[in-house]
Amino acid sequence: MMDESKLNAEPTEALGTETSRRTFVRVAVAGMGLAYAGAIGYPIFRYLNSNVEKEAELAAIKEVTLKDAGKLPKGSILMFKFGPRPAMLIHHADDTWSAFEAVCTHMGCTVGYDAARERIACQCHGGQYDPKTGENVGGPPPRPLMKYNLVMSKGLATVTRI
Amino acid sequence: MAKVSTYIVERLGLQDTLQYASQKAVPQHKHSFWYFWGGISLFSFLIQVVTGILLMVYYRPGPEAHESVRQITYQMNFGWLIRSTHNWAASIFIVSIFVHMFSVYFMKAYRKPREFLWLSGVVLLLLGLTFGFSGYLLPMDMLSYFATKVGLEIPKSLPFIGPAVADILRGGIDVTEFTVQRFFALHTVILPMVFIPFLLAHLWMVQKHGNSLPESEEAKPETDRKSIPFFPNFLMQDLAMWLIALNVIALLAAMFPWQLGEPADPLKPAPVGIHPEWYFMSPFQTLKLIGKLIPGAAGEVIGMSVFTLGMVLWILIPFYDVKSKGAQRAKRATYFGLLALFILVGTSAWGYLGVQ
Numbered sequence: 001m002m003d004e005s006k007l008n009a010e011p012t013e014a015l016g017t018e019t020s021r022r023t024f025v026r027v028a029v030a031g032m033g034l035a036y037a038g039a040i041g042y043p044i045f046r047y048l049n050s051n052v053e054k055e056a057e058l059a060a061i062k063e064v065t066l067k068d069a070g071k072l073p074k075g076s077i078l079m080f081k082f083g084p085r086p087a088m089l090i091h092h093a094d095d096t097w098s099a100f101e102a103v104c105t106h107m108g109c110t111v112g113y114d115a116a117r118e119r120i121a122c123q124c125h126g127g128q129y130d131p132k133t134g135e136n137v138g139g140p141p142p143r144p145l146m147k148y149n150l151v152m153s154k155g156l157a158t159v160t161r162i
Numbered sequence: 163m164a165k166v167s168t169y170i171v172e173r174l175g176l177q178d179t180l181q182y183a184s185q186k187a188v189p190q191h192k193h194s195f196w197y198f199w200g201g202i203s204l205f206s207f208l209i210q211v212v213t214g215i216l217l218m219v220y221y222r223p224g225p226e227a228h229e230s231v232r233q234i235t236y237q238m239n240f241g242w243l244i245r246s247t248h249n250w251a252a253s254i255f256i257v258s259i260f261v262h263m264f265s266v267y268f269m270k271a272y273r274k275p276r277e278f279l280w281l282s283g284v285v286l287l288l289l290g291l292t293f294g295f296s297g298y299l300l301p302m303d304m305l306s307y308f309a310t311k312v313g314l315e316i317p318k319s320l321p322f323i324g325p326a327v328a329d330i331l332r333g334g335i336d337v338t339e340f341t342v343q344r345f346f347a348l349h350t351v352i353l354p355m356v357f358i359p360f361l362l363a364h365l366w367m368v369q370k371h372g373n374s375l376p377e378s379e380e381a382k383p384e385t386d387r388k389s390i391p392f393f394p395n396f397l398m399q400d401l402a403m404w405l406i407a408l409n410v411i412a413l414l415a416a417m418f419p420w421q422l423g424e425p426a427d428p429l430k431p432a433p434v435g436i437h438p439e440w441y442f443m444s445p446f447q448t449l450k451l452i453g454k455l456i457p458g459a460a461g462e463v464i465g466m467s468v469f470t471l472g473m474v475l476w477i478l479i480p481f482y483d484v485k486s487k488g489a490q491r492a493k494r495a496t497y498f499g500l501l502a503l504f505i506l507v508g509t510s511a512w513g514y515l516g517v518q
Contacts, residue, residue, distance in 0.1 A: 036408075043240035047216060050238040 059083040063160045069097075070155020077113040082159065086110050087148065088120070089157055090131055099159045100134050101146035111145070120145065186372075186392035191379045196265035198403045199258050200368070205404045206255035207361070209411065213248035214350065223300070223346035225339040228425040231301040235422050246415035252294055254411055256441045259287050260506075267499045270483070270492065271374035277480035279371065282364045284477050289357045294439060296349040302342050307426030308436055310337050310345075319462055336428065377492075437513065444506050445469065447513035476502060 046053075061083045069089060072078050078089040079102065088102040090113065100120070102111050109124035113131065119138075120129035128138030134145035149160040171177060188197065220238055222230040234241035263283060266272060272280035299310040314337070318328040333340035379387060390396055424430075438446050452465035475498070483495035 043243055044216065046239035047241055047244055048219065050220075050241070053239070 055084045059085065063158065066157040066159065068155070069152070069157035075115050080159075082148070082161075087159065088113065089150075089159070092132065093118075096132070097150055097152050097157070098132055098134070099148040099150045099157070100129075101148070103146070104141060105136065105143040105145065106139070106141040183393045184391075186369075187389040188392050188396040189373055189375055189379065190388040190390050191376070193265075193269060193376050193379070196261075196269065197373055198400065199262035199265060201400045202258040202403060202407050203255055203262055204361075204365075205407050206251045206258060206411065209251040209408075210248055210255065211354075213244050213251065216244045217248060218350065221300070221346075223339075223343045227300060227302040227339065227342045228422075231303075231422055235420075242419050243415060246419040247411060249420045250411050250414040250418075252297065253440070254407065254414075256290060256294065258407075259290055263287060264499065264503060266374075267479070268496065269374060269376040270495070271376075272480040273374075273483070273485050274480075276367070276371055276374060279364060279367045280480050281477070282360050282367070285360050286357065286364060289353060289360065291441065293349065293353050293357070294441060296345045296353065298439060299337070299342060299345045300349065301422055302339075302426045303423035304426055304430065304433055305423050305436065307337055307428075308432045309438055310341065313438070313442070316466075319466055337426075440510065440514075443510040443513040447509040447516070448505070450513075451509070472502070 064080065064082050064087075066078065066080055066089060069078065072089065072091045074091050074095060075093045076091060078091075080087050080089060082101065086102040087099060088111070089097065089099045091097055103109075104111050104122040104124065104127050106122065106125055106127050109122050111120050111122045111127070111129065113119075114121045118131055120131050120134070121127070122129075122139070122141070126139040127136065127141040129135065129141070129145050130137050134147045136142070136144050147162065149162050151158045151160075171180065188194075217234065220230060220234050220241065221227075231245070234245055236242070266280065266283070295310075295313055299306045314328045314332055317331065318324045320327060329335060331341075331344070332338075333344050375387070437443065448469065449462075449465045452468070453461045455461065456464055479495060479498075483492060
């Protein structure tokens with residue numbers, strides 16, 4: 001199989017093999033290291049991320065039904081959970097209704113309802129929202145509150161994500 | 163790159179350490195294999211530190227202990243793997259400590275100037291066993307409940323103070339969620355706080371005194387002894403052993419995942435064939451045998467006394483098996499070691515055969 005020209009070429013080829021062998025070992029060791037890092041890192045990441053994944057599933061819900069919403073007196077609110085997030089159902093003094101995600105768009109505090117001044121207010125940094133539209137009307141919040149679709153029928157509130 | 167490393171080395175003041183490391187050598191001979199076992203113990207300890215911290219992320223001691231371990235094992239992504247790795251690494255940890263200890267014993271590596279290495283090693287072993295005992299309760303299933311109940315009978319049999327010690331450890335007159343809570347504190351705070359200084363002292367003394375030579379090697383003239391540089395040659399071999407250990411632990415953890423039993427229920431009778439973890443099998447079986455030979459309270463007292471005496475003799479070996487006193491004493495120490503090994507392996511095997 002081996003012809004003369006190849007035999008003659010041996011010295012230079014041997015040198016080439018040496019370097020490529022070293023490179024090969026380096027690449028192989030680095031590759032194995034990466035494989036181990038991945039095999040160890042991936043389960044650890046997924047383990048630590050377990051609840052995040054579970055809550056992401058929860059957060060994917062589209063609709064929440066509130067049974068006793070009809071009993072809510074005028075001028076008061078009901079706090080409930082839309083998936084993992086706090087939400088607020090408001091029964092206005094004029095007998096209209098609205099529902100918002102109760103998370104301030106500024107720094108994520110849960111907002112409250114100030115019945116006397118008819119405002120949704122955040123205690124953390126003094127953010128103010130209009131309780132009918134969710135519009136940010138005072139303080140630092142950059143955006144209006146996230147508003148839900150709301151259907152009231154026979155005392156049953158059906159809240160859906162827009 | 164070279165500039166950066168010089169800069170870092172200088173600023174951290176590591177020149178002397180690196181100089182020392184570059185000159186450090188490890189003897190090479192036919193018993194060199196045993197030098198790896200301390201490192202394997204260290205590595206499996208490190209695995210337990212990492213997996214232990216990960217378990218702590220979801221584990222809740224107290225009344226929810228069993229439920230939280232159930233969640234870890236069957237609900238959280240790869241939770242079963244983390245828990246199984248923690249448990250298998252614990253077994254490998256104890257195995258490698260025992261191998262390390264017996265190899266040190268038979269190579270007589272405990273002799274001057276390494277007496278304190280031996281003593282700190284014994285302390286680390288005892289702490290390791292306490293780690294095992296306290297960790298075993300934490301899932302609070304039937305097995306761990308009864309294992310802890312039985313285990314705490316041992317401090318209870320101490321004269322005078324026994325019952326009080328057992329009650330303090332239990333946090334009550336029976337094993338309850340309060341026991342889980344304090345075993346958790348013991349397992350994750352107190353024991354590591356005591357263990358790590360002893361470990362550092364142990365490693366420090368290994369650096370100071372270097373590897374001990376077995377007698378066969380010491381008999382040779384110095385020029386005939388072989389050694390390899392620690393850095394990088396021995397370190398690479400050490401890391402290769404760690405990699406093997408990692409693979410073994412990963413295989414065991416994946417192929418034999420640790421299960422979780424029914425929640426502990428004090429009103430249910432102990433399950434059939436209940437027995438302690440393998441590393442407590444030998445004392446369990448020995449006490450059982452002595453109890454059969456000499457029934458009643460006398461048997462218990464004699465059993466515990468013989469046991470304690472053996473342990474004390476074992477721990478104090480560096481102080482009566484000294485180098486200069488000729489071969490006769492050294493031989494006796496070897497026979498004593500063989501006897502200890504025989505009893506340890508024999509009673510463990512007997513215990514397991516008896517269970518099945």
